[in-house]
Each structure stands twice: as structure tokens, then as C-alpha cells.
Amino acid sequence: MKIKVKLVRGLAGKRKDQIQAVKSLGLKKVNDERILEKNPMVLGNIRKAHHLIQVEEVE
Template identity: 55%
Template sequence: MEQNKQIKVKLVRSVIGTREDHRATVRGLGLRRLNDERVLEDTPAVRGMIRKVDYLVRVVG
């Protein structure tokens, strides 16, 4: 049976002063404000989004 893996992401730096597409990526991850956390499905698309804004977010757990 296939298990849906999940990944927990936390916004640790402000998006103020960052590129517009990076802000859109953070919003696409479902993160709104500082210290916001979301549990997301661990897919290649989500991994790519996290990698794009790795200086703003941290993978928790």
C-alpha cells in the first residue's frame, strides 16, 4: 500500500523586499505570515517550490 508522505514547511523570513515570483511561490505554498506553518504533500512540485525560496522557508521535522 502506497503511503502519502507529507512535509512541514515554516516561513522563517519576511517576504518584504523579495522578488515578486518568490512572493507568489510562498503564497502558493500556503504561507501567509512569518512563522506560518503548513503540512504539504511531498511531491516533486512542492520540493521545487521549497528549493526556489529556500532562503525564506525551513522544513520542520
């Protein structure tokens, strides 16, 4: 199963752990999108920065 993550809010003024979570997902700028495998590492990073990103399931 794959998921598409998109950065929808900027990182300025956010906590360091949230910024690291977004960067580990491969997102750098607003509107960046990545398709990633659904695994515990990815899901943990999504949970940490859920208010900054948009998530969709892809087949």
C-alpha cells in the same frame, strides 16, 4: 510522505517569483506552518524560496 514548511523570514523586498512560491505553499505571514504532501510542485516551490522557509519531514 509529508513535509512541514514554516515561513521564517518576511517577504518584504523579495523577488516576485519567490513571493509567489511562498504563497503557493499556503504561507502568508512569518511563523505560518503547513503540512504538505511531498510532490514535485511543492519541492520546486521550496527550492525557489529555500532561504525564506524551514522544512522538516513528518511521518
